[in-house]
Amino acid sequence: MSFNQWINSRLPISDFFDQHLRQYYAPKNLNFWYFFGSLAILCLSIQIISGIWLLMYYEPTAKTAFDSIEFMMREVPYGWLLRYVHAVGASSFFVILYFHLYRALMYGSYQRPRELLWLSGVLLLILAMAEAYTGYVLPWGQMSYWAAKVIMNIFGAIPFIGEPIMHLIQGDYVVSEVTLQRFFAFHVVAFPMILLAMVFLHLVALHTVGSNNPDGIEIKDNKGADGIPKDGVPFHPYFTIKDLVAAAAFLIIFFTIVFYNPTMDGLFLEKENFIPANPLVTPPEIKPSWYLAPYYAILRAVPNQLLGALAMISG
Amino acid sequence: MKGLILTVILGGTVTYVNAIEQSFVKPDKAPIDIKDRATVLRGAVHFKAQCLTCHSMKYMRFDEISQEAGIVPKLMPVWDEFAWGGNPPPDLSLVVKRRSADWVYTFLRSFYLDAGHSTGFNNLVWHNTKMPNPFVGIQGQQVLMVPLSDLQHIRGEKRWSELLELETQGAMTGEQFDDYVNDMVNYLAYASDPSSLEREKIGSWVIGYMVVLFIVLLALSLSYWDDIKRKHYQSSDK
Structure with a gap:
């Protein structure tokens, strides 16, 4: 019995690989817009790997959080690289997700039979926002602190139960070190685990219904005598290699930003966040990261906080 | 009422900060x-x-x-x-x-x-x-x-x-x-x-590597997809 047989009779790795890559058929007319799903997985992996290293040096207390990051940036070998990769990674993840979402809207990938694929995608976007927001609070800079306060106030606007919910999440009557530690737990354990589980479900749904394509024709409706869709191409090697080309192109842009303009002149790392959090001084303007800006604009456009929050959520 | 008080307090603080940073x-x-x-x-x-x-x-x-x-x-x-x-x-x-x-x-x-x-x-x-x-x-x-x-x-x-x-x-x-x-x-x-000096030095090597990798992968991808394109055109000729 060969080693492969020994393994596969106990754990069917080869079967799994065949079923989901070698004998999984994707439409052969997938274009540029279909790269962003696999790129999103790449971004998520970058975030998890760089995040693990950041976690080794970050100290989640109000007194040490800001300093521990500056310590990492200056005195930990390549600490700056990991931090910038994580910060640029967060913004890149949203660029990719928004392209991915745009593709789904443009080609109608939310229609039958892909409704659950779409809904799980929407949930993933919301989870990614929660993950990004809790991560944004961790450096404990001025904008971290005040952004936390604004979002907590949105919870506080819920009628009757708003205040207890707000206090439960922030763990205190105001945003404080307790809030920082809760957000730390959410950011490094709770949300990533849920996010990964949702990614798994998203992929299960995708592999059940198959990819849509720009022409909107179901490839499964037109199978050959061998039962293989006539317009389908095995995912591996044809799309794995195509996705690798896209990954390399993406990484060229990604590393150009990481190495030459990691803060993107205040767009990826806001200037205001280079001041340690001070609960007594409100920054002249509190604004969220660019990827949350449209939702924040909706919130701000409605004078009533509750109605604004409802408009934002429905947006 | 609470919202109004908060607005007044926050509004006041914002004006104050603006005033000192003019x-x-x-x-x-x-x-x-x-x-x-x-x-x-x-x-x-x-x-x-x-x-x-x-x-x-x-x-x-x-x-x-x-x-x-x-x-x-x-x-x-x-x-x-x-x-x-x-x-x-x-x-x-x-x-x-x-x-x-x-x-x-x-x-x-x-x-x-x-x-x-x-x-x-x-x-x-x-x-x-x-x-x-x-x-x-x-x-x-x-x-x-x-x-x-x-x-x-x-x-x-x-x-x-x-x-x-x-x-x-x-x-x-x-x-x-x-x-x-x-x-x-x-x-x-x-x-x-202080990382900026080191960053820009390493950056050119990393990006250079990624460009070479991109070219190699692109060539590989095109050669794989040649089969598909050939089959596609053969079947559409029939």
Whole structure:
């Protein structure tokens, strides 16, 4: 019995690989817009790997959080690289997700039979926002602190139960070190685990219904005598290699930003966040990261906080 | 009602912060180059002589340039939050990241005599700053050429040099002083992100590698997809 047989009779790795890559058929007319799903997985992996290293040096207390990051940036070998990769990674993840979402809207990938694929995608976007927001609070800079306060106030606007919910999440009557530690737990354990589980479900749904394509024709409706869709191409090697080309192109842009303009002149790392959090001084303007800006604009456009929050959520 | 009170309190704070951070002029472009080690080191030496008495550089603990200039942790001042009437001089390790080199370069050169202000000098970039003018001896004393009340209308349309004139000459000429301040800003820019020198050096290798990888993968992908395209055209010919 060969080693492969020994393994596969106990754990069917080869079967799994065949079923989901070698004998999984994707439409052969997938274009540029279909790269962003696999790129999103790449971004998520970058975030998890760089995040693990950041976690080794970050100290989640109000007194040490800001300093521990500056310590990492200056005195930990390549600490700056990991931090910038994580910060640029967060913004890149949203660029990719928004392209991915745009593709789904443009080609109608939310229609039958892909409704659950779409809904799980929407949930993933919301989870990614929660993950990004809790991560944004961790450096404990001025904008971290005040952004936390604004979002907590949105919870506080819920009628009757708003205040207890707000206090439960922030763990205190105001945003404080307790809030920082809760957000730390959410950011490094709770949300990533849920996010990964949702990614798994998203992929299960995708592999059940198959990819849509720009022409909107179901490839499964037109199978050959061998039962293989006539317009389908095995995912591996044809799309794995195509996705690798896209990954390399993406990484060229990604590393150009990481190495030459990691803060993107205040767009990826806001200037205001280079001041340690001070609960007594409100920054002249509190604004969220660019990827949350449209939702924040909706919130701000409605004078009533509750109605604004409802408009934002429905947006 | 609670919302109204919160709005009033927050609104009040925002106005207050805006008031202390009011700038009247367009910033000059700081001609800094952090790759020029000699000027960064010169700036560090100036910083130690001029600024370290009040301002710390607490994140610059082990870097070679700060050590060479004598900016070491044991010399750094530590203020409690009540010092200087509740306005202790801030740490400057991150000032350029927070403000920009242009802002600091313009701020440091635009002090002018203002008998009505507590320190005797005011500033065009940060109106009513609590920072005393540290450069009277070397830059000289500058005076405002327009009435103070006109500054509100000028907001950002002019440069500081169009609004101030030198009343008494300091130990340096104008050009020497500009270079002096620029060296200092160069050091502050370096201190805000010391990784930038290493970053740009490694960056070209990483990106070069990714470009080669991209070309190889693209060639591989095209050769794989050749089969599919051939089959596709054969079947459509039939």
